[in-house]
Amino acid sequence: MRSWRHTWRLLLGIGREIGVVVCVLHILVVATSFLGPLLLALGLRPLVDGAASGDTRRLATGGVLSGVALVLTAMAPVGYRWAVIRMRERSQMVVQRRLLTLSASASGLGHIELPAYRDQLELLKQRSDDLADGLTLFAIGPITVVQLVVTALLLGRIQPLLLVIPLLAIPAVRLARRAERLRSSAELRTAADRRAAQDLFALATTPASGAEVRIHGVGAELVARHAVASRTRHGAVEAALLRSVGATVGVWLCYAAGFFGAVVVVLRQVAAGEAGAGDVAMVLGLAAAVVGAAGQLSSQAGSAMRVRTVADHYRWLEGEAGKDAGRTAPPRERLADGIALEGVHFAYQGTDRPVLTDVSLRLPAGAVVALVGENGAGKTSLVKLLTGMYEPTAGRIAVDGMDLTSLDPDAYRERITAGFQDYARFELAVRESVGVGDLTRMTDDRAVRAALEAAGADFAERLPSGLDTTLGAGWDGGAELSGGQWQRLALARAAMRPRPLLVVLDEPTAALDPHAEHALFQRVTADARQGRVDGRITLLVSHRFSTVRMADLIVVLSGGRITECGTHSELLARGGLYADLYNLQAESYR
Numbered sequence: 001m002r003s004w005r006h007t008w009r010l011l012l013g014i015g016r017e018i019g020v021v022v023c024v025l026h027i028l029v030v031a032t033s034f035l036g037p038l039l040l041a042l043g044l045r046p047l048v049d050g051a052a053s054g055d056t057r058r059l060a061t062g063g064v065l066s067g068v069a070l071v072l073t074a075m076a077p078v079g080y081r082w083a084v085i086r087m088r089e090r091s092q093m094v095v096q097r098r099l100l101t102l103s104a105s106a107s108g109l110g111h112i113e114l115p116a117y118r119d120q121l122e123l124l125k126q127r128s129d130d131l132a133d134g135l136t137l138f139a140i141g142p143i144t145v146v147q148l149v150v151t152a153l154l155l156g157r158i159q160p161l162l163l164v165i166p167l168l169a170i171p172a173v174r175l176a177r178r179a180e181r182l183r184s185s186a187e188l189r190t191a192a193d194r195r196a197a198q199d200l201f202a203l204a205t206t207p208a209s210g211a212e213v214r215i216h217g218v219g220a221e222l223v224a225r226h227a228v229a230s231r232t233r234h235g236a237v238e239a240a241l242l243r244s245v246g247a248t249v250g251v252w253l254c255y256a257a258g259f260f261g262a263v264v265v266v267l268r269q270v271a272a273g274e275a276g277a278g279d280v281a282m283v284l285g286l287a288a289a290v291v292g293a294a295g296q297l298s299s300q301a302g303s304a305m306r307v308r309t310v311a312d313h314y315r316w317l318e319g320e321a322g323k324d325a326g327r328t329a330p331p332r333e334r335l336a337d338g339i340a341l342e343g344v345h346f347a348y349q350g351t352d353r354p355v356l357t358d359v360s361l362r363l364p365a366g367a368v369v370a371l372v373g374e375n376g377a378g379k380t381s382l383v384k385l386l387t388g389m390y391e392p393t394a395g396r397i398a399v400d401g402m403d404l405t406s407l408d409p410d411a412y413r414e415r416i417t418a419g420f421q422d423y424a425r426f427e428l429a430v431r432e433s434v435g436v437g438d439l440t441r442m443t444d445d446r447a448v449r450a451a452l453e454a455a456g457a458d459f460a461e462r463l464p465s466g467l468d469t470t471l472g473a474g475w476d477g478g479a480e481l482s483g484g485q486w487q488r489l490a491l492a493r494a495a496m497r498p499r500p501l502l503v504v505l506d507e508p509t510a511a512l513d514p515h516a517e518h519a520l521f522q523r524v525t526a527d528a529r530q531g532r533v534d535g536r537i538t539l540l541v542s543h544r545f546s547t548v549r550m551a552d553l554i555v556v557l558s559g560g561r562i563t564e565c566g567t568h569s570e571l572l573a574r575g576g577l578y579a580d581l582y583n584l585q586a587e588s589y590r
């Protein structure tokens with residue numbers, strides 16, 4: 001019941017966004033298309049009786065009714081197509097906008113990485129048409145029922161036995177619902193195969209992976225795997241459809257029997273002189289209209305089930321995205337103490353393998369802190385916890401004494417900047433690609449230029465149209481950049497926010513040349529000095545020890561645990577892993 005209520009609310013909300021006029025027009029067009037068969041049946045009796053008896057008034061009435069019916073029937077597909085296409089286009093737009101909002105409104109990353117989330121999102125994207133159908137379905141469904149009842153009553157007036165025909169709609173509706181259940185469960189079961197097929201397709205066709213696919217000669221392998229994933233999916237969905245088709249055929253055979261039964265009953269009445277030729281014509285028309293309406297009703301029942309399934313996917317996503325409700329505390333204007341991790345444990349969802357174990361650490365306000373450790377030690381995971389992308393499995397993170405899980409995620413995020421090794425390539429105009437780092441100043445060219453300069457990315461201003469240049473070779477006139485240039489733009493983005501509490505630089509120089517790296521570290525040091533005044537913490541993740549040594553505090557992670565912590569000279573004196581790694585790198589530069 002709750003599920004249907006939610007479906008209603010969702011459909012009404014989408015209907016409002018699509019526009020009441022379009023929805024009402026759609027309902028009118030569809031409802032009018034149902035009228036044709038009914039009018040034709042009603043017109044046949046006066047037409048036939050009028051022709052037989054030479055009664056011109058009856059003949060004219062029958063002619064007008066049948067004529068209107070034929071016009072409506074002829075126009076119906078045109079109007080139907082027009083209305084359905086408009087509704088679908090608009091509803092796709094609205095549903096996709098809602099999905100994007102849902103995905104973007106969740107502050108963390110945890111749900112996006114869940115296979116179940118990605119499956120449900122994919123199904124929703126693919127089935128957004130069903131929501132468009134659902135919108136009008138709830139208005140058209142009752143109209144169809146009325147049509148069925150009226151037709152049944154007209155049939156009953158001729159012969160009460162004929163009331164049985166409309167009752168055949170009941171098993172048809174039940175079967176349609178069962179067929180839908182079978183199909184949707186097959187789709188959910190094979191959603192991962194569908195995603196796999198899509199990912200393999202993208203891997204084989206996108207420029208990003210194009211070079212590796214060719215060098216390693218894996219094209220044929222990708223095609224073979226794509227075929228297997230597609231076959232698995234189609235096999236399961238088709239088997240579900242086949243199972244339901246057999247039963248549906250049975251119901252339609254019952255309809256056919258009912259139809260012929262009606263004809264026989266009326267013919268016998270004619271033979272007994274209880275009915276005229278006009279009655280036979282009307283019964284034929286009405287029986288056909290009943291069969292049509294019952295067919296409509298059963299397909300509408302299937303659609304209603306589909307709509308509910310899609311609405312359930314949507315509700316599931318809403319639940320995942322709405323987990324932040326209740327986190328409303330604003331972060332401090334300025335850090336006085338710093339950020340503390342207290343006995344933090346962490347494992348990614350869906351795995352029990354600990355990635356961080358019993359991490360306790362204080363990042364003092366105004367300090368530059370470096371995180372080092374071998375690949376897979378847990379550095380990026382720790383950064384993700386500090387930026388609120390995930391929550392610790394146990395323990396807590398306190399920002400100036402306030403539990404991170406109590407802070408308003410958007411407000412906290414607005415006070416963080418970050419440059420990542422896996423930087424995003426925003427294929428927009430240069431101004432926007434950098435400006436999204438601080439949406440409030442996105443169109444402020446001075447701020448964008450200052451950020452470009454700070455990141456050593458002034459090359460962007462010399463592109464053909466300066467800050468207006470579109471980035472990405474996939475766009476007309478778009479400029480393609482090198483990996484290092486993209487990374488510099490990502491760093492410029494990270495330099496947009498003026499008063500961050502936390503600056504995260506997670507291996508931000510992996511794609512930069514040594515000159516650019518040196519300039520960047522000079523800026524980081526200068527900013528850190530500024531940080532001592534405004535309390536910001538700069539957290540640097542790096543494998544380059546020449547950089548790391550400048551930090552006020554160096555934290556060494558190994559296997560998800562902190563093994564060493566101190567200044568460069570303290571750690572060198574200690575002669576542990578840090579000293580080993582530092583000396584190894586220093587040696588290789590000599």
Ligand SMILES: Nc1ncnc2c1ncn2[C@@H]1O[C@H](COP(=O)(O)OP(=O)(O)OP(=O)(O)O)[C@@H](O)[C@H]1O
Nearest residue numbers: 113348351355373374375376377378379380381382
């Ligand atoms: N989204 C994820 N889901 C599950 N496990 C993950 C995920 N991201 C990382 N891991 C696992 O967590 C562990 C730590 O990864 P993390 O990225 O934090 O290491 P890192 O120290 O930053 O490594 P690197 O120096 O290579 O960047 C790894 O064993 C990795 O397999």
